[in-house]
Amino acid sequence: MTDCTMCRRRLLVTGQPVTEQQANDILIRTASLWLLHTTDRDPTGIVGQILGIEPGNYADWAPDSVRAAVDRLRCLDLQWLHTSRIASSWASGPQGWCDWSGTIRSSNLAIAKRPDVEAITEEWQQIAEAFPYLDLTAQLVADETPGELAAEWRVRDGRAEYTPDPDPAELVTEPCEVHPLDHFDRFLPYGELGVSVTRLRAAVAQVLRADHDQITTGSNR
Secondary structure (H helix, E strand, C coil): CCCCCCCCEEEEEEECCCCHHHHHHHHHHCECHHHCCCCCHHHHHHHHHHHCCCECCCCCECHHHHHHHHHHCCCCCCCCCCEECCECCCCCCCECCECCCCCEEEEEEEECCCCCHHHHHHHHHHHHHHCCCCEEEEEEEECCCCCCEEEEEEEECCEEEEECCCCCCCCCCCCCCCCHHHHHHHHCCCCCECCCHHHHHHHHHHHHHHHHHHHHHCCCC
């Protein structure tokens, strides 16, 4: 197994599918609200309106409003493992280890240089505790030596366990490259959105409703 901190890694994930309601919860609360801008002002404005984020002074969102939305939606504090299924201006389009259908899978997510094993383990633990129904295996492989396994985690029953010496022959899925032309539709109007406006409104309402239920009933859903 190679040193996880030496170079950029690609995240591989496979797992048991979740329901669409569970996907709503995951994809709202694992989103980085600071990174949801698109190159088109109209969809960016719609996303901000649905999330309850106010525009700032310089064609950006007001930082205090973003922080308030993070708290209101109970978004997790994720640097490495956040999802970008709501909207993304990246060449490969909206992406993440969960999608809106409930599929748990990734074969091409790039993790920036020098990811720290302990930090990634802590983030998987956050995710495991927030969504205890998740049952997945995640691996990091090296970009420079495709298919070389760098690290592995098992997430289930509300716990994340790091495997220090995974079997290098057992990749959970084959890494694949994504060419921008594979997502040509993202260049169309509203193409940088990864979800319909109707579904996004319903997902946000569901998360806010669940938060209200927790406050009023003391449940841990």
